[in-house]
Amino acid sequence: MDDMEIASVGQFQTLVRYNNPVLVVKHPDKKGAPLTELEMKRPQTAGALLDTKKETEEILNSILPPRCWEEDGQLWQQSVSSTPATRQDVINLQEMLDTRLQQTQARETGICPVRRELYSQCFDEIIRQVTINCSERGLLLLRIRDEIAMSMEAYETLYCSSVAFGMRKALQAHEEKEMLRDRVKTLESDKEALEEIISDMKMKQEQAERRNAELRASEEKKFTEEITFLKKTNAQLKAQLEGITAPKK
Numbered sequence: 001m002d003d004m005e006i007a008s009v010g011q012f013q014t015l016v017r018y019n020n021p022v023l024v025v026k027h028p029d030k031k032g033a034p035l036t037e038l039e040m041k042r043p044q045t046a047g048a049l050l051d052t053k054k055e056t057e058e059i060l061n062s063i064l065p066p067r068c069w070e071e072d073g074q075l076w077q078q079s080v081s082s083t084p085a086t087r088q089d090v091i092n093l094q095e096m097l098d099t100r101l102q103q104t105q106a107r108e109t110g111i112c113p114v115r116r117e118l119y120s121q122c123f124d125e126i127i128r129q130v131t132i133n134c135s136e137r138g139l140l141l142l143r144i145r146d147e148i149a150m151s152m153e154a155y156e157t158l159y160c161s162s163v164a165f166g167m168r169k170a171l172q173a174h175e176e177k178e179m180l181r182d183r184v185k186t187l188e189s190d191k192e193a194l195e196e197i198i199s200d201m202k203m204k205q206e207q208a209e210r211r212n213a214e215l216r217a218s219e220e221k222k223f224t225e226e227i228t229f230l231k232k233t234n235a236q237l238k239a240q241l242e243g244i245t246a247p248k249k
Contacts, residue, residue: 015096015121016064016128017081017089024068024075057082059135063142064124085129097122116152 057079066079097118106115123145131138 015093015100015118016125017083017085018067018078019081021076021078024077053082056132056135059138060128060131063127063131063138080128082132084132089129093122093125 060080060082064080066077068075068077070076100118101115104114104118106112106118108115123141127138127141127145130141
């Protein structure tokens with residue numbers, strides 16, 4: 001059961017066509033019920049046809065492993081159907097796909113896990129139908145499916161890593177932005193402090209210039225008064241000197 005899918009019955013909503021469930025075994029803890037094993041009844045055919053059908057079923061089981069689930073202490077198994085598909089089955093598959101897309105409200109564009117899962121189920125059903133008619137073609141489609149799945153996983157990994165890288169860059173940019181904001185606040189504070197210093201220095205300069213102007217005016221006034229006094233004194237002395245040196249009549 002390593003390659004089998006184990007789930008509850010309620011989870012089996014798929015576009016892939018399966019056979020009716022088969023009871024595999026009952027657990028011994030169910031009292032009054034002995035261990036039983038049932039196999040699906042298949043019509044008796046010719047030996048060659050039976051071998052071909054058995055080989056096809058084995059290929060189908062390798063492509064789409066049987067799924068198992070446990071219900072009421074009993075283990076059930078359900079394998080993929082080996083009944084060939086008709087044209088009407090393909091039309092029904094398309095209608096079921098459209099219906100499920102509407103019921104699940106899958107997105108028509110962009111990334112949508114629900115839409116991807118439904119198309120994956122539809123592709124598995126197409127692989128089942130093709131494998132019944134030509135096993136080689138079905139195996140080739142299996143390789144294509146696995147390659148697409150690997151590519152999608154690579155894209156998802158790249159997307160997740162790019163999202164993580166973008167988040168790291170966004171956080172880094174946010175941190176740098178906060179640092180720059182703090183730097184701007186610091187520079188604005190320094191600017192205001194320098195502007196206050198400049199304002200104080202301008203006031204001191206104006207006061208110094210005013211004091212210098214007053215001092216210069218006072219010195220000039222004093223100097224003018226001294227010159228005037230000296231000129232007056234000089235004139236008096238000159239007059240006295242002329243009076244002394246003048247001849248008497």
